[in-house]
Amino acid sequence: MKILRIEAIPYSIPYTHPLKFASGQVTDAEHVLVRLHSDDGLVGEADAPPRPYTYGETQESIITIIDNVFAPQLIGLDPFDRGKVHEVMARTIHNQVAKGALDIALWDLLGKALGTPVHKLLGGYSDSMRVSHMLGFRPAQELLDEALRFGEEYGITTFKLKVGRRPLALDIEACHVLRAGLGDDVELYLDANRGWTANEAMEVLRRTEGLGLTALEEPCDAKEAMSRRRLVEKSPIPIVGDESVPTAGDVSRELLSGGSNAICIKTARSGFTEATEILGLCTGLGVDVTMGNQIDTQIGSLATVTFGAAHEASNRRAGELSNFLDMADDLIAEPIRITGGRISVRNVPGVGAAIDEEKLARYRQN
Template structure:
């Protein structure tokens, strides 16, 4: 089997309502689908998600990188995923999103060629149902507490409160209120998206002392490793690093540091191959894993996330594919959440069919 064509398709992924974070409000995302075709007629799909605030990559740069790299691997055997991943990473510096999009498509092809779901290629299926880590966060405590209650009643059990968007006292009230309002089987976490200073972060985290909160993600700006460690050591709540991690070396830098876990993303680590390598590294270092999509992604990237989650030994900090809250998608049957869970797609490859690129 040989790759005969690689195409990049810009798409716009719309949200039903904007998602507010500490430093940005997301109304939509301009992403790129990649289609890899083989001489046997097998087609694989992947997706690169624009993330200017995380990777610095725009839709235009992702598309250009896919076209540049893709031209160089035409004629290659798509089943050689590990070798191709290493080769692609040498072709362009720091284009993990483009490499990842092609890598996802190659896994889709391999699964289809072998007649198995992608998760089977990643070491076997550990779980077929993945709890969805759902986002809550308007900056208004009463609203967020009621939203969390309603989502719990509809089947959700994992919650992440968006923080760093309002007054610290109000946000402490929100997290305390959500924790008090939900039964013990609910997992409550938070994500400050770099929204606080070191002093503000420590104040907030100490305000949660004694509460059953699983983790707080990226409380301060990336780039100050020592400050991140000081916050982690001062915090009674486990800390998860997201924007502070862009490579395997960054993951390793948090070993025995006081930071408890790492947020792994397809766009940061180069697709499925990179995420699964990152998961293995986290496990070896005793770091918990949060597996997250980049808001917003279609069901293509979301499916890749679900397959990774299905194959990982443990995801102690939850899984949040980025297709939650879309108003449109590119697949025949968009991935959906039922009773608070994603079910692993049952078909070969990613288990999804792209049919609506124009939306």
């Protein structure tokens, strides 16, 4: 089998409820659908969500790097030769989201060629994942109403609160209101998307002591190495690396230098192959991981479930899988259901995110 053609298709779907966080906001899913065609008529597919404020990639840059750099180098390779495919992609630095989508599309293609679900190829540990819901910037009472509604409608009992605002009291109040309104059995953790300094983060930890928060993600820029290390040493809860650790090398650097002591894995930026390397590193070192969300569509969320459910260590904590509920529509043919707070893998060849061609025709931008 050979890779015959690669498509990078821009599309745009609006959000009904835009998500705001310290490093940016998302009002429309202006993403890229990546399609890898083989010479025997199979197609591997994946979603690439550009996040310029996180990785510097845009919809245009993802299309350009795939069309002009990766496609000419990958066409003609056997998709089973994943080592060769990755050797080719590694020659170009950065562009993590473009590479991540190509890798997931490659696995989807291999699953289809083998007639096997990719979650089985990756590990087959479980057939579902627990869902964590991400709460964006809103007044405290609205956050509580949203969390209560998601608990009632979907059975979700884990929430990640976006923080990183100033004055700090805004987020501190939100933490207190959520804990008081949700009770002690609901898990709450925070993600500041580098919005604070390490000292501000320390103050927030002090003023939320006793609320049972379980983690603080990317409190400040990891490049502020000394103050970040001090925070990690002093914090009573894990400090999670997210945007500071898109590659396995970044994970090693941050863990070894003390910049983080827990890791967020996102298939959107690491694909399944590098996510596997990162997971191995973390389990080897005894470091907790969370499957994160890059404000993914249902196609992207299904990729996260496919990887997260495949291994015990990535399935321990709830995965961030529900942002797609705030989108007006999706390209996926068979919508994801959240029942009892869980999302299931799909027992069909590949990842199982078949595309609705009519919707693609409606939302595509070229």
